[in-house]
Amino acid sequence: MAVILKLDRVTKQFGGLTAVNDLSLEVRQGSIHALIGPNGSGKTTTTNLIQGVFPVTGGRVLFRDQDITGKPTFEIARQGMARTFQNIKLYNTMTAIENVMVGGHQLAPMGLVSSLLQIRRSRSEERMLEEKANRMLEYVGLASIGGELVKNLPYGKKKVLEVARALMTDPALLLLDEPAAGLNPSERGFFIDLLRRINADGKTLFLIEHNMDVVMNISDMLTVINFGRKIAEGTATEIQNNPDVIKAYLGERYKVKR
Numbered sequence: 424m425a426v427i428l429k430l431d432r433v434t435k436q437f438g439g440l441t442a443v444n445d446l447s448l449e450v451r452q453g454s455i456h457a458l459i460g461p462n463g464s465g466k467t468t469t470t471n472l473i474q475g476v477f478p479v480t481g482g483r484v485l486f487r488d489q490d491i492t493g494k495p496t497f498e499i500a501r502q503g504m505a506r507t508f509q510n511i512k513l514y515n516t517m518t519a520i521e522n523v524m525v526g527g528h529q530l531a532p533m534g535l536v537s538s539l540l541q542i543r544r545s546r547s548e549e550r551m552l553e554e555k556a557n558r559m560l561e562y563v564g565l566a567s568i569g570g571e572l573v574k575n576l577p578y579g580k581k582k583v584l585e586v587a588r589a590l591m592t593d594p595a596l597l598l599l600d601e602p603a604a605g606l607n608p609s610e611r612g613f614f615i616d617l618l619r620r621i622n623a624d625g626k627t628l629f630l631i632e633h634n635m636d637v638v639m640n641i642s643d644m645l646t647v648i649n650f651g652r653k654i655a656e657g658t659a660t661e662i663q664n665n666p667d668v669i670k671a672y673l674g675e676r677y678k679v680k681r
């Protein structure tokens with residue numbers, strides 16, 4: 424299978440702190456690839472480096488065989504990458520569908536709000552965007568709440584809404600930073616099904632997640648980092664039995680019983 428995303432010895436220093444340390448990994452096209460590790464191990468920083476939110480200190484990022492190191496986020500988005508955030512980034516005083524529509528503006532080289540408010544699009548363009556946003560809401564199972572203000576939605580629905588917004592750009596690769604954090608078990612089950620469906624529909628998923636039920640359940644491949652360094656990589660079974668991973672992160676309870 425082809426590689427869609429490749430990190431080649433990526434390093435990020437914040438002052439004296441090395442948040443990501445010489446990290447190399449390959450995400451295969453069509454897979455669900457998880458990045459796991461303790462709090463502060465550099466997971467969110469890694470997604471920020473992939474997306475060009477801030478520059479790498481060293482190394483290269485390749486996406487669809489193109490070197491995207493140092494490219495601006497909107498350009499990387501245009502090449503087919505989208506993300507959801509660890510801390511929900513939705514506009515509370517806008518409706519659900521308006522928030523999803525913002526996702527369609529995300530390919531513009533300007534801030535989200537400014538692109539939504541300042542670009543005067545023709546009515547037909549706006550209508551097309553709205554139709555697509557409606558399709559995305561339907562796809563994620565939120566068709567009935569399109570007109571509701573985001574601030575009135577429960578947390579679990581907001582997390583799903585972020586996915587709908589990210590899908591507006593038809594990404595080939597979707598980065599998800601702790602999408603299931605804070606969800607209750609039934610919401611989590613729904614989320615797992617949704618991620619599987621998105622993946623089955625052809626999208627590659629790069630997933631940061633703390634909940635081991637979620638991760639071990641759906642990941643084809645896992646990369647484990649600690650202090651910004653890769654300490655292990657493999658399938659769920661391999662990772663669950665890796666002594667370094669158990670020591671640094673999982674603890675004995677995740678070890679598969681024989």
Ligand SMILES: Nc1ncnc2c1ncn2[C@@H]1O[C@H](COP(=O)(O)OP(=O)(O)O)[C@@H](O)[C@H]1O
Pocket residue numbers: 437440442460461462463464465466467468469
């Ligand atoms: N913008 C930043 N400026 C300075 N330090 C940062 C910044 N972002 C993250 N860090 C630091 O980098 C380390 C890794 O953080 P992060 O990538 O958020 O970890 P994780 O997502 O794995 O919990 C932490 O020590 C954090 O404090």
Ligand SMILES: [Mg+2]
Pocket residue numbers: 466467468509
């Ligand atoms: Mg994080």
